[in-house]
Amino acid sequence: MFAKRSLAAWMFCLLACCLLACPKPPPKVFVLADKYQPTYSPNAQAALEEALAIVNSQGAAPGTTALLEVAERFPKTEGAQKALWEVGHLAYSRGDYALARAAMSRFLPGAGTPPEEVEAKRIWGMSALHLYAAEEAEALLRPLLPQLSTEHRTEAEMALARAGAGRKAENPLVLAANAWAKEPNERSYQTLMDELELNSNMDTIWNASTQLSTSHAAWPLLQWKLGKLYWHVGERSKAKESLVLLTQKAPSSPFAHRAQEWLRRMERMAQTNPKKVGVLLPLSGNSHAVGKDARRGLELAFKGSGVELLILDNQGDAALTGQQVQQLAEEQVIAIVGPMLGEDSRRAAHVAEGLQIPLLTLSRADDITLLGGYVFRNMLTAKAQTRALLEWSKRERGAKSAAVLYPDIPFGREMLEAFWEAAQSEGIQIRGAERYAHDQTTFSNEAKRLVGRFFLEERADYTQEATRIRQEATTDFARRKALEKLRSSLAPIVEFDVLFIPDEWRRVGLIAPALAVEDVITNACDAKDLERLRKANKGKTLKAVTLIGPSTWTSRKGQSGLPELLERGGKFVICSVYVSAFYEDSQRKATREFAKAYKDRYGHENRTPNWVEAIAFDTGLLLRAALATGAPTREALRRALMEAKIEGAAGTQGFDAQREARREWFFLQLDSTGIQEIQRKAES
Numbered sequence: 001m002f003a004k005r006s007l008a009a010w011m012f013c014l015l016a017c018c019l020l021a022c023p024k025p026p027p028k029v030f031v032l033a034d035k036y037q038p039t040y041s042p043n044a045q046a047a048l049e050e051a052l053a054i055v056n057s058q059g060a061a062p063g064t065t066a067l068l069e070v071a072e073r074f075p076k077t078e079g080a081q082k083a084l085w086e087v088g089h090l091a092y093s094r095g096d097y098a099l100a101r102a103a104m105s106r107f108l109p110g111a112g113t114p115p116e117e118v119e120a121k122r123i124w125g126m127s128a129l130h131l132y133a134a135e136e137a138e139a140l141l142r143p144l145l146p147q148l149s150t151e152h153r154t155e156a157e158m159a160l161a162r163a164g165a166g167r168k169a170e171n172p173l174v175l176a177a178n179a180w181a182k183e184p185n186e187r188s189y190q191t192l193m194d195e196l197e198l199n200s201n202m203d204t205i206w207n208a209s210t211q212l213s214t215s216h217a218a219w220p221l222l223q224w225k226l227g228k229l230y231w232h233v234g235e236r237s238k239a240k241e242s243l244v245l246l247t248q249k250a251p252s253s254p255f256a257h258r259a260q261e262w263l264r265r266m267e268r269m270a271q272t273n274p275k276k277v278g279v280l281l282p283l284s285g286n287s288h289a290v291g292k293d294a295r296r297g298l299e300l301a302f303k304g305s306g307v308e309l310l311i312l313d314n315q316g317d318a319a320l321t322g323q324q325v326q327q328l329a330e331e332q333v334i335a336i337v338g339p340m341l342g343e344d345s346r347r348a349a350h351v352a353e354g355l356q357i358p359l360l361t362l363s364r365a366d367d368i369t370l371l372g373g374y375v376f377r378n379m380l381t382a383k384a385q386t387r388a389l390l391e392w393s394k395r396e397r398g399a400k401s402a403a404v405l406y407p408d409i410p411f412g413r414e415m416l417e418a419f420w421e422a423a424q425s426e427g428i429q430i431r432g433a434e435r436y437a438h439d440q441t442t443f444s445n446e447a448k449r450l451v452g453r454f455f456l457e458e459r460a461d462y463t464q465e466a467t468r469i470r471q472e473a474t475t476d477f478a479r480r481k482a483l484e485k486l487r488s489s490l491a492p493i494v495e496f497d498v499l500f501i502p503d504e505w506r507r508v509g510l511i512a513p514a515l516a517v518e519d520v521i522t523n524a525c526d527a528k529d530l531e532r533l534r535k536a537n538k539g540k541t542l543k544a545v546t547l548i549g550p551s552t553w554t555s556r557k558g559q560s561g562l563p564e565l566l567e568r569g570g571k572f573v574i575c576s577v578y579v580s581a582f583y584e585d586s587q588r589k590a591t592r593e594f595a596k597a598y599k600d601r602y603g604h605e606n607r608t609p610n611w612v613e614a615i616a617f618d619t620g621l622l623l624r625a626a627l628a629t630g631a632p633t634r635e636a637l638r639r640a641l642m643e644a645k646i647e648g649a650a651g652t653q654g655f656d657a658q659r660e661a662r663r664e665w666f667f668l669q670l671d672s673t674g675i676q677e678i679q680r681k682a683e684s
Helices: 007-015 042-058 060-073 078-093 097-110 114-130 134-147 150-164 172-182 186-198 202-211 219-232 236-249 254-270 288-301 318-330 343-355 382-397 410-426 444-450 460-472 476-489 505-517 527-536 564-573 589-605 611-627 634-643
Strands: 273-281 308-313 333-337 359-361 375-377 401-407 429-436 498-500 546-549 577-580 652-655 661-663 666-671 674-678
Touching (some): 042 060, 042 078, 060 078, 078 097, 078 114, 097 114, 114 134, 172 219, 219 254, 236 254, 273 318, 288 308, 308 318, 318 333, 333 634, 343 359, 343 375, 382 546, 460 476, 564 666, 589 611, 611 634, 611 661
Parallel strands (some): 401 429, 401 498, 546 577
Antiparallel strands (some): 652 661, 666 674
């Protein structure tokens, strides 16, 4: 199989195709690009700081992608220079020499100081040596030796000496190709194919193809393999150059005929029709219901637009999805909406990024927009929901501490992790986290653990009083009764202001009463409510806790006309708050207009709109807004999407710097009459 390369490297080559001319051999005399003076841009500096934060928090791989995005968006700025500098060092330290070479070659013309120039040339030259580009390395490193430190000079001298001793002969593909040409039999051919399988990275194949004569029997095979590799990682210009060279130098080869067909396909894919948009949704299989919901939302958004939606059923299958992205590219779509699941969305992102087609995915997959600058996302994620809930809790309720009660399933653990990270970011302390089985129906023990009523031996007030009772009680019966009374009279230790329950509404309706049994007050919406409860409890010290949750708390209206969550949880869920991307009864203008349009279109099916349909609708509106700018190409549309702004039915407003949807969330509070939307200002 093809060896995996750093995604960032290929993304970088896509963004800066002028960097390195492949598959031509490196020049003997190196000519650097004209120098320039980088300008200061506050936007570039802010984007750089965000990218560096990603490096520190998430690691080198996602951080590198974010830094490359800065270099693309703000060329020839100080922020871009710093980003390229960081990319070069990160890539070199990780052994990604192709990316290090590309980054430093772009950094060098804007280098501000002599030490920066020296270091950039050193990393560039050393990377070139690792990539068999000995002549390029010689041109860079040899004049640099007197300026290097003793350690770096010794390293460079030894590397140059090894290269001069005949590094070309070390390429195993060249050895295998020559062996096959000398004795063209089945065994030698299989050896060559095995070497191609083992050494299937582009640098090794490119090096071998440049060493062999174009008349060499193995050259068409290597050139074909090189072109296909460039294609699969998204380097379209280099793929085209390699395949064209193959058709010119070996026109009678069987591989030349394959190359001609690929070139025709590439030509079709490069053309764009602004009136065509591709859609990839799971319209069959286990996820067909949400796929059909998304389809309804998209069709409603594009109604009357004159845009043709080319809708394909990807069945949630990753391999099929990759093929369909290429199929839609050949249909000349200007953008693609979808997919919705995990692996299929990642596959679509990789292929769309390579083809430079804007992809507006509706997936919850972690960090999917880090896969490339053409990947956008509009969907509810664990990180976005937990961050919104904690920001609201801190701002509106003054929350300083929190606890979590979560189901022990992947969704629950994902939510716990996201909540924990968001709490750290907001400066909110986590005072407890308890898990339960996904099919559990009683929650007494979990409630006791949260408030210190389960492991009583760890409480000093209990152990001291229990010791006294055991010493003073005159009979076993008296001792047992006194200890029972002590246990029931112990006040709960409530050290959290909010309790996060990331589960569906049915479970929440069972958990809230269990908390009440342990004297956890969850139905005091404000200070007046709490004072009323204190009086009812004869002045006992009480602490109110707000139950908070994600969009999975959304429930239909029951027989009483109230939400089923309220019917099940009763008074114990009153004052609870959950976040959602859609509330059908909202008074927001955009939401009302969507609900009316939905009723007009689908009312005969006795349907009511849901949040999936609303998010898909907003995604369509964002794409329509970008298309309305007249963007004639996919790259122009990508830029227009970054600037697009709407007031969406699901609160969508646009995309942030990481191409994640920005939205004004719906914060919904339960009271005795149903659901009340908490009015708040839109997020910046």
